[in-house]
Amino acid sequence: MADVWRFFSHEDDLPDLDADALCGRLGAELSIPTVDGPTHDQTDWAAFDRLEAFFRASFPLLFDAARVEKFDHSLMLTVPGRNQELRPALLLGHMDVVPVVPGTEADWTYGAFDGHVDDEYVWGRGALDMSDQVMGNLEAVEYVLGHDGLPERTIIVCMGQDEETLQTGARTMGAELARRGIRCEFSLDEGSYVVSDLAPYGASGRHGLMVFLAEKGYADVRLTVRSAGGHSSNPFGGTSLATLGRAIARLAEADWGCEVTPLLRQTLEAVGAGGGADLDPREFLADRDLFPYVTTTCAPTMICGGSAQANVMPQDMTATVNFRLLTGTTAADVLARVRELVADLPVEAELVAEVSNDPSAVSVLEGAGAEGLRAACERYFVDPATGEPLPLVPALLLGASDSRMYECCCGTCLRFSPFVADADEVSRGIHGTDERITRRAYLQGIRLLVHLLRTTCC
Numbered sequence: 001m002a003d004v005w006r007f008f009s010h011e012d013d014l015p016d017l018d019a020d021a022l023c024g025r026l027g028a029e030l031s032i033p034t035v036d037g038p039t040h041d042q043t044d045w046a047a048f049d050r051l052e053a054f055f056r057a058s059f060p061l062l063f064d065a066a067r068v069e070k071f072d073h074s075l076m077l078t079v080p081g082r083n084q085e086l087r088p089a090l091l092l093g094h095m096d097v098v099p100v101v102p103g104t105e106a107d108w109t110y111g112a113f114d115g116h117v118d119d120e121y122v123w124g125r126g127a128l129d130m131s132d133q134v135m136g137n138l139e140a141v142e143y144v145l146g147h148d149g150l151p152e153r154t155i156i157v158c159m160g161q162d163e164e165t166l167q168t169g170a171r172t173m174g175a176e177l178a179r180r181g182i183r184c185e186f187s188l189d190e191g192s193y194v195v196s197d198l199a200p201y202g203a204s205g206r207h208g209l210m211v212f213l214a215e216k217g218y219a220d221v222r223l224t225v226r227s228a229g230g231h232s233s234n235p236f237g238g239t240s241l242a243t244l245g246r247a248i249a250r251l252a253e254a255d256w257g258c259e260v261t262p263l264l265r266q267t268l269e270a271v272g273a274g275g276g277a278d279l280d281p282r283e284f285l286a287d288r289d290l291f292p293y294v295t296t297t298c299a300p301t302m303i304c305g306g307s308a309q310a311n312v313m314p315q316d317m318t319a320t321v322n323f324r325l326l327t328g329t330t331a332a333d334v335l336a337r338v339r340e341l342v343a344d345l346p347v348e349a350e351l352v353a354e355v356s357n358d359p360s361a362v363s364v365l366e367g368a369g370a371e372g373l374r375a376a377c378e379r380y381f382v383d384p385a386t387g388e389p390l391p392l393v394p395a396l397l398l399g400a401s402d403s404r405m406y407e408c409c410c411g412t413c414l415r416f417s418p419f420v421a422d423a424d425e426v427s428r429g430i431h432g433t434d435e436r437i438t439r440r441a442y443l444q445g446i447r448l449l450v451h452l453l454r455t456t457c458c
Helices: 003-007 019-030 045-058 060-065 131-148 168-179 240-253 262-270 281-285 331-341 368-380 402-406 423-429 439-457
Strands: 067-071 074-079 089-094 121-123 155-160 186-189 207-215 217-225 297-304 317-325 348-351 392-397 413-415 436-438
Touching: 003 439, 019 045, 019 121, 019 131, 019 439, 045 060, 060 074, 060 131, 067 168, 074 168, 089 131, 089 168, 089 402, 089 439, 121 439, 131 155, 131 439, 155 168, 155 402, 168 402, 186 368, 186 402, 207 262, 207 413, 217 240, 217 331, 240 297, 240 317, 240 331, 262 392, 317 331, 331 348, 368 392, 368 413, 368 439, 402 413, 436 439
Parallel strands: 089 155, 089 186, 186 413, 207 392
Antiparallel strands: 067 074, 074 155, 121 436, 217 317, 217 348, 297 317
């Protein structure tokens, strides 16, 4: 039995939901391998075409009601609302999934793209990240159209093609909405997949649901050291590897600053730990779980160009260092700091610009979307010890999502997943082996989405 089920409430809502049909459709979706290739030209776009055909066959009311637009292989569905004075609701998701690590295929209980469904789970790559929410969005809109007719508020569903790589699909659709002058009331995208233990924030024994209002920035800095190489018997002046190692060590050991941001203060206030007015951020630096929330992190991740033999000195070598940027720090700031730290070494430092993003804006947790999400969470997630609804806790997302690409057309970007699993399931399964979601969790997430749409759009 999944531990997370104990937080579920009102599972008897929407009794006409056909669990077998819903889970069967999710399994069928998971059987279509919409895997990102390393480049656009190396991606199997035929799989995305099959997925679109599957969507059209599975959700006839939605595709009949919506204006369907394609941007490369990304999809934007616009269901017109009866009241055009209301700003649209925006449901986000990405259709792409990460590949299975070569050599681990046999480690899966069922094939990663079998779409296996049993009495407890729906299995497959993307079951948590994020086919469940993509399908859940479509199922919820289809349900509302079938039971309530056209909504009062326009609903836009955007499904990107490459969130796991370059995010060109989301970037294009967000820019197009902005170009048309469309300003959305709120957006909903992927977030945490767990019911969070709030003990690290000073609320021992309490749990909550995280809604991420901002994302850290992302920057890859490439270090290059050039050398003629030669025989290892005369390493006068050091090798390129030695110089590169010194540079890496300096970056990893550097002080990248620390602070309690306004958003972190919101988090602490929401869990009842106060606003952190007297909090020393260095206390967070000493905690494995909390230190990323108060500093820009530096993680050397790749090194290339080493010698193939122990007695041959390497020639040109490169290393990539990944940074996750705290709000207020830009990629340009990081690059300047890197160059300062290695200024006395023969090291070139450059930003890998195509994958770098400054920190996102911080969304406001107010308005119809925020209130609707809070009400839906309070109905469907309850603390079994107290009978009280789980709090909705504003927080900072350490990773990345497509949401930042829609800031140009939306000021309330809510990163929240109603499809939850146990923490160990998430840590093992997302991008890992035996990714899966329980049937109960999938249905509960759809109930929440239907409730959200009915309270905000109908």
